[in-house]
Amino acid sequence: MSAPGVLLLIALLATAALATARPVSEEDQRLQLQRQDPSYGDRQAQGQGQRAGGGVQSVTINGSPVGPSGQPTAAERPAPTASIYELGVLRAIKDSIPNWNEAASNNGYSGWDDAVPCRGWTGVHCDRAGNIVELIIVCTQPPCFTGSLTPTYANLSHLTKLDLYTSNLSGPLPEGWAQPGVFSALAFLRLSFNNASGPLPAAWGSPGAFPKLRSLFLNNNNLIGELPPQWGRPGAFPSLELLFLGDNNFIGSLPGAWGTSGAFPHLSLLSVISNCLTGSLPPEWGADEAFPQLQDLILMDNRINGPLPSGWGSSGAWKNLTGLLVAFNEISGSLPPEWGGPGAFPALGDLYLHRNRLTGSLPQTWGQPGALPNLRWLSAFDNQLSGSLPSSWGGPSPLVLPNLRNLFLSNNNFSGSLPVDWGRPNAFPQLRNLDLSVNSALVGPLPDNWGLSSAFPSLQQLRLHNCSLRGELPGSWGGPGALDSLSLLTLQGNQLSGPIPATWAQRAAFGNPELVVVVRPGNEGLCGSSPEGVTLVSADNSTGPGVTGGAASATDGFGAVPLLLAAGDMPQGLLRTFAAGAGGSGSGSGSGSGSVSRGPGISSGSSAGQGGPGGSTGGQQSSYRGGSSGGSGSSNRGGGSSSSGNNLNTVQLPNCS
Numbered sequence: 001m002s003a004p005g006v007l008l009l010i011a012l013l014a015t016a017a018l019a020t021a022r023p024v025s026e027e028d029q030r031l032q033l034q035r036q037d038p039s040y041g042d043r044q045a046q047g048q049g050q051r052a053g054g055g056v057q058s059v060t061i062n063g064s065p066v067g068p069s070g071q072p073t074a075a076e077r078p079a080p081t082a083s084i085y086e087l088g089v090l091r092a093i094k095d096s097i098p099n100w101n102e103a104a105s106n107n108g109y110s111g112w113d114d115a116v117p118c119r120g121w122t123g124v125h126c127d128r129a130g131n132i133v134e135l136i137i138v139c140t141q142p143p144c145f146t147g148s149l150t151p152t153y154a155n156l157s158h159l160t161k162l163d164l165y166t167s168n169l170s171g172p173l174p175e176g177w178a179q180p181g182v183f184s185a186l187a188f189l190r191l192s193f194n195n196a197s198g199p200l201p202a203a204w205g206s207p208g209a210f211p212k213l214r215s216l217f218l219n220n221n222n223l224i225g226e227l228p229p230q231w232g233r234p235g236a237f238p239s240l241e242l243l244f245l246g247d248n249n250f251i252g253s254l255p256g257a258w259g260t261s262g263a264f265p266h267l268s269l270l271s272v273i274s275n276c277l278t279g280s281l282p283p284e285w286g287a288d289e290a291f292p293q294l295q296d297l298i299l300m301d302n303r304i305n306g307p308l309p310s311g312w313g314s315s316g317a318w319k320n321l322t323g324l325l326v327a328f329n330e331i332s333g334s335l336p337p338e339w340g341g342p343g344a345f346p347a348l349g350d351l352y353l354h355r356n357r358l359t360g361s362l363p364q365t366w367g368q369p370g371a372l373p374n375l376r377w378l379s380a381f382d383n384q385l386s387g388s389l390p391s392s393w394g395g396p397s398p399l400v401l402p403n404l405r406n407l408f409l410s411n412n413n414f415s416g417s418l419p420v421d422w423g424r425p426n427a428f429p430q431l432r433n434l435d436l437s438v439n440s441a442l443v444g445p446l447p448d449n450w451g452l453s454s455a456f457p458s459l460q461q462l463r464l465h466n467c468s469l470r471g472e473l474p475g476s477w478g479g480p481g482a483l484d485s486l487s488l489l490t491l492q493g494n495q496l497s498g499p500i501p502a503t504w505a506q507r508a509a510f511g512n513p514e515l516v517v518v519v520r521p522g523n524e525g526l527c528g529s530s531p532e533g534v535t536l537v538s539a540d541n542s543t544g545p546g547v548t549g550g551a552a553s554a555t556d557g558f559g560a561v562p563l564l565l566a567a568g569d570m571p572q573g574l575l576r577t578f579a580a581g582a583g584g585s586g587s588g589s590g591s592g593s594g595s596v597s598r599g600p601g602i603s604s605g606s607s608a609g610q611g612g613p614g615g616s617t618g619g620q621q622s623s624y625r626g627g628s629s630g631g632s633g634s635s636n637r638g639g640g641s642s643s644s645g646n647n648l649n650t651v652q653l654p655n656c657s
């Protein structure tokens with residue numbers, strides 16, 4: 001995984017850790033309860049036993065009754081009784097974990113020496129007939145369960161859920177698990193944060209292998225090889241909804257065959273984040289019948305190259321896609337005009353294109369009324385996009401990109417002036433963050449009309465630093481109703497001049513938030529005192545967390561995308577990823593406070609700033625490779641020095657002569 005990738009991911013994870021601090025799914029609730037109270041599993045199992053009432057006294061072997069178990073405790077306290085066969089399987093599983101005793105006592109696992117798994121074995125749940133339907137061996141406290149992923153698990157043929165999350169199991173994924181019939185009821189299989197090695201077995205994609213499987217978590221292991229095209233056979237995964245493959249060492253291309261109609265009819269989320277995939281995005285995946293239910297496609301942080309397939313914009317494809325996250329790759333070519341065509345990406349909310357090798361201009365078509373109607377987040381920073389910013393995106397009617405909240409275009413090669421049309425009334429009714437910084441060919445003045453009442457009513461942060469802007473600060477930007485929500489304006493690294501307009505003091509009078517304006521370095525011609533409600537600062541020395549709780553590196557002037565990731569702004573796909581405990585960049589190789597900070601998008605400071613909470617969470621988790629918030633490994637790296645106070649240098653400008 002690339003170091004810059006890690007920085008963003010760490011920041012994302014930090015936010016995600018906060019965002020998922022509360023239980024978000026039944027699974028997570030269980031995990032959290034288990035953490036708080038290690039006996040939870042016991043009670044859960046007992047509860048089931050009690051509900052089973054009169055109890056199943058007979059013991060069965062492969063479904064045949066063989067008489068009473070002979071355990072007095074079982075007779076006194078009726079509970080479903082597992083078959084001797086399944087008892088034997090559980091014991092074999094326990095025996096495959098040489099450090100069971102130590103890991104078990106650390107993690108609140110008890111009962112496993114007793115002979116009645118359905119009553120009191122932590123992590124074992126039975127149905128009323130005494131079949132073992134859930135096996136949950138999770139580690140929250142190292143040392144973790146260490147052993148191999150044996151074929152034996154598949155002998156528990158009634159399992160609906162097998163959760164070996166955050167354990168320490170190694171070895172290849174057993175091919176035998178895919179024999180037709182052995183896991184015919186399995187709906188949930190989680191092997192995240194283990195040490196599984198070898199390739200994905202092609203056999204796991206045999207039709208009939210996992211007919212009921214809805215969630216498959218293989219992320220954060222040491223899996224290698226190519227993604228098997230065989231998994232794209234029609235009928236391979238007829239029920240699968242969630243497929244997490246991130247943070248492994250997969251190579252090769254995304255298999256076009258996975259787009260075969262009928263292969264993944266119910267897939268809702270596919271994540272292959274942080275692997276070593278190459279090749280281009282398969283045009284086949286954009287066929288009408290490919291991935292009919294897919295909502296989140298997360299391919300960030302690989303080495304995917306080639307163009308964005310224009311055919312993906314054909315109407316009929318990607319009907320349900322809400323998140324397309326392909327940032328941190330090597331994708332080249334231009335933004336396809338077709339993606340703004342009628343019916344293209346009707347549900348798309350989050351489009352992550354940043355840090356690729358994209359060229360060309362922003363397509364006019366993306367600003368047609370009705371184009372990308374649900375787009376909330378467009379990030380294309382750190383590319384080589386060029387040309388002028390299209391006026392069409394600003395109107396003429398509010399039907400253009402009506403839901404856009406975040407637009408990140410920093411560190412490209414845009415030229416021309418800031419489009420006056422973007423200041424049309426209600427052109428961007430929802431826009432909170434606009435980052436046009438580090439486009440050295442953006443010239444001209446700050447448009448007067450961007451300060452008109454009802455222009456940018458929601459804009460909180462406007463980043464314009466390191467461009468070639470000239471002229472005076474518009475008085476209109478401080479008038480009644482002007483940029484009411486703005487709290488950060490970065491202007492450093494331009495050639496702006498003249499006084500800070502006295503009208504800007506009206507902001508305070510209207511009850512608007514305090515406005516922090518980064519004016520230095522650069523802008524040598526600016527002068528005068530700062531109006532009430534406006535704080536002028538320099539980016540030079542601002543090394544600590546900044547005004548927004550994030551931070552600025554010494555040079556980028558708060559130009560940090562991660563600090564914008566308020567929980568509510570997290571792309572849904574990532575939220576789901578974290579909520580599901582599938583985490584992002586587990587093995588984190590991030591270098592914390594940002595020696596690798598390159599662009600404006602990913603600032604060191606912000607990683608540190610927001611890495612704080614996540615860092616410490618991740619820290620605890622990383623010792624056992626993950627936790628319920630999907631914590632990034634890397635622990636004490638993303639985190640670090642976050643929590644120091646504001647460290648801004650306020651600036652005195654010279655008097656205007």
Ligand SMILES: *[C@@H]1O[C@H](CO)[C@@H](O)[C@H](O)[C@H]1NC(C)=O
Nearest residue numbers: 085088089090092093152155
């Ligand atoms: C699991 O099933 C295989 C094949 O049926 C059998 O050979 C093996 O003995 C079983 N293991 C246990 C522990 O029952």
Ligand SMILES: *[C@@H]1O[C@H](CO)[C@@H](O)[C@H](O)[C@H]1NC(C)=O
Nearest residue numbers: 142143144145146168623624
């Ligand atoms: C995982 O197992 C390895 C040995 O295979 C051991 O060195 C390591 O400490 C274990 N990790 C945890 C968290 O238990």
Ligand SMILES: *[C@@H]1O[C@H](CO)[C@@H](O)[C@H](O)[C@H]1NC(C)=O
Nearest residue numbers: 168170171172195196197222
């Ligand atoms: C992972 O498994 C390999 C063998 O497959 C072993 O060499 C390595 O030590 C294991 N790593 C951990 C952290 O357990």
Ligand SMILES: *[C@@H]1O[C@H](CO)[C@@H](O)[C@H](O)[C@H]1NC(C)=O
Nearest residue numbers: 268292293294295319320321
């Ligand atoms: C997917 O899109 C179709 C057609 O727009 C819609 O009927 C269906 O409900 C959507 N599914 C989900 C899970 O949103």
Ligand SMILES: *[C@@H]1O[C@H](CO)[C@@H](O)[C@H](O)[C@H]1NC(C)=O
Nearest residue numbers: 384385386387413414415441
């Ligand atoms: C930026 O755009 C200009 C034309 O506007 C072009 O001459 C220059 O080569 C571009 N630079 C890069 C790095 O793409």
Ligand SMILES: *[C@@H]1O[C@H](CO)[C@@H](O)[C@H](O)[C@H]1NC(C)=O
Nearest residue numbers: 520521538539540541542649
């Ligand atoms: C940073 O701050 C120190 C004093 O705290 C000052 O001496 C120094 O000149 C500042 N550096 C810049 C580049 O403004």
Ligand SMILES: *[C@@H]1O[C@H](CO)[C@@H](O)[C@H](O)[C@H]1NC(C)=O
Nearest residue numbers: 438466493555556559599600
């Ligand atoms: C902005 O410009 C300053 C001065 O030229 C430079 O030191 C800094 O690295 C630039 N920041 C970014 C993010 O490019």
